[in-house]
Amino acid sequence: MPFEEIFTELHEQFQQERQEMALALWKNFLQITMKRILQQRRLSLYNGAHGYEEEVIKKKLQQFSGGSINLSKEDNGMAILTLNNPKLMNAFSGTMMVELQERVTELENWKDGKGLIIHGAGNTFCSGSDLNVVKEISNSQDGMNMCMFMQNTLTRLMRLPLISVALVQGKAFGGGAELTTACDFRLMTPGSEIRFVHKHMGLVPGWGGGARLVRIVGSGAALQLLGAAARVEPERARSLGLSEATLLSSEETRALAEARAWLSQYTEGPAAVIRAVKKVVAAGRELPLEAALRTEKDIFGTVWGGPANLQALVRRPKHK
Numbered sequence: 001m002p003f004e005e006i007f008t009e010l011h012e013q014f015q016q017e018r019q020e021m022a023l024a025l026w027k028n029f030l031q032i033t034m035k036r037i038l039q040q041r042r043l044s045l046y047n048g049a050h051g052y053e054e055e056v057i058k059k060k061l062q063q064f065s066g067g068s069i070n071l072s073k074e075d076n077g078m079a080i081l082t083l084n085n086p087k088l089m090n091a092f093s094g095t096m097m098v099e100l101q102e103r104v105t106e107l108e109n110w111k112d113g114k115g116l117i118i119h120g121a122g123n124t125f126c127s128g129s130d131l132n133v134v135k136e137i138s139n140s141q142d143g144m145n146m147c148m149f150m151q152n153t154l155t156r157l158m159r160l161p162l163i164s165v166a167l168v169q170g171k172a173f174g175g176g177a178e179l180t181t182a183c184d185f186r187l188m189t190p191g192s193e194i195r196f197v198h199k200h201m202g203l204v205p206g207w208g209g210g211a212r213l214v215r216i217v218g219s220g221a222a223l224q225l226l227g228a229a230a231r232v233e234p235e236r237a238r239s240l241g242l243s244e245a246t247l248l249s250s251e252e253t254r255a256l257a258e259a260r261a262w263l264s265q266y267t268e269g270p271a272a273v274i275r276a277v278k279k280v281v282a283a284g285r286e287l288p289l290e291a292a293l294r295t296e297k298d299i300f301g302t303v304w305g306g307p308a309n310l311q312a313l314v315r316r317p318k319h320k
């Protein structure tokens with residue numbers, strides 16, 4: 001066969017293989033993207049069927065900039081999420097609400113994660129939504145969309161397969177108090193306070209904090225805290241079961257170190273097992289019993305005969 005023909009044949013073959021490879025990559029990309037979108041939809045509460053217009057509210061929120069939400073993921077499987085708008089006591093600007101959603105997506109896709117600490121910059125937690133933004137979106141349509149946007153994000157945060165802690169230094173007010181309830185645990189520093197100030201703003205919680213608070217402290221205590229917009233200091237929070245522990249230090253760096261040490265007692269061990277623990281508890285917390293039992297069975301199937309299980313069977317530890 002003449003050289004030119006061989007060359008043409010090889011060239012065509014190469015082109016075809018390249019096209020096939022590109023198609024396979026594209027298909028793979030589409031599959032992964034679809035899977036992520038479906039996962040986000042499954043974990044979210046609201047979609048178009050509820051009159052929720054995500055793109056509309058995101059565009060609106062993007063108009064109100066300021067501050068940031070920073071995420072640092074560590075090799076030990078612990079992540080630190082920082083609410084960073086200290087000039088306004090870490091109040092949520094519009095762009096911070098959108099960034100929180102992005103960071104939650106990042107955490108959903110972090111397969112090695114085990115624990116999460118949420119804290120505020122400048123030694124205070126968060127004073128809720130930025131009142132300048134609240135004023136600008138005080139009409140009903142924007143308010144409902146913002147409410148559904150934040151409920152979707154905080155519900156996804158609550159359902160992350162990570163054991164989460166809100167480290168409350170300084171003040172957690174309004175939406176900031178609501179955010180703490182989307183975490184599995186709250187730790188408070190001396191002198192800090194959680195306060196659902198909504199009543200004084202002519203509001204009720206809208207980021208899901210009311211419903212979650214009832215589940216954490218019971219309906220009577222929740223009614224007292226919301227009805228009086230009561231200051232909840234570390235001691236009262238402990239006795240209500242709203243806080244797990246009062247840390248020794250109120251100094252920013254030391255408090256974060258204490259929170260890490262506290263959380264590490266639950267995140268020690270293989271990621272697959274820790275994540276399974278959180279998933280079992282999340283199912284038990286949210287689902288009716290039969291559905292929770294079936295979910296537990298499915299999660300059990302992911303660890304049974306898995307590497308950590310097989311290694312433990314070889315070691316046969318005594319649980320003294």
Ligand SMILES: CCCC(=O)SCCNC(=O)CCNC(=O)[C@H](O)C(C)(C)COP(=O)(O)OP(=O)(O)OC[C@H]1O[C@@H](n2cnc3c(N)ncnc32)[C@H](O)[C@@H]1OP(=O)(O)O
Pocket residue numbers: 087088089091127128129130131132134171173174175176197198201203204205206207
């Ligand atoms: C569904 C969500 C509902 C909501 O979250 S509504 C918002 C609820 N939050 C609030 O109403 C908090 C209002 N702020 C306060 O009560 C006090 O600022 C707070 C947090 C006790 C702190 O008091 P101080 O330590 O004395 O500090 P300060 O008042 O001088 O504040 C420093 C600067 O931060 C500002 N700031 C605090 N919280 C804010 C907010 N949420 N939105 C907008 N700006 C806010 C405050 O205006 C002040 O700014 P500037 O120095 O006067 O320019």
